Amino acid sequence: MKLTGSSPEDTEAIGYKLGRLLKAGDVVGLYGDLGTGKTTMVKGIARAFGIGSRDVTSASFTIIAEYASSPPFYHIDLYRIERGSDLDDTGIWDCLGRESVAVIEWAERIGDELSRDFIKVFLTDLGDGRREIAIDGIHEEDWNNL
C-alpha cells in the first residue's frame, strides 16, 4: 500500500491510522534515510495507544523506550547500532513478545535476524515536504474500513 504524507502532521496521522490497526504481538519496522519522518510516524502510532507525542522522542542514547500502555508499547531506535553488531546485547528481543506492540526505527539494522512476520513501513523523501509511505503487511481493505 502506497500513501503520501504531504506534511509532518499528515505523516503523523498516517501513523495514528496504522496504530489503530495494530494489536498485541505486532511488530512494525520503519525503513528510511535520516529525517524521512520515522519518529514523526512513531508519534502517530503511539497516539493510538494513548501515548502523548511529546513523550516520543528521537533516541539519543536510549535504544529502547518502554511505555506502560495497554498493550505495552516499545519504541526501539537502532540508529546507533552498527550493521552486523550483536543485537543480542540490546535486549530488543525481549520487547517483541505476544503481549506488546513494538515499533523499530532503522529496522534495516536487524537484517535477517527477525525471522517472524512483521509490518514494514518504507519512507522516502519526495521533496517539498512530501514523503512516500509504503506499508507492507497491512490489508488495504482493513485500512480503508477504518
Ligand SMILES: Nc1ncnc2c1ncn2[C@@H]1O[C@H](COP(=O)(O)OP(=O)(O)OP(=O)(O)O)[C@@H](O)[C@H]1O
Ligand atoms: N511529510 C513529512 N512527514 C514527516 N516529516 C516531515 C515531512 N515534511 C517535513 N518533515 C520534517 O522532516 C523531519 C522528520 O524528522 P523525524 O525525526 O520524524 O525523521 P526520522 O526519520 O525519525 O529521522 P532519524 O533518521 O534522525 O531518526 C522533521 O523535521 C519534519 O518536520
Ligand SMILES: [Mg+2]
Ligand atoms: Mg527518528
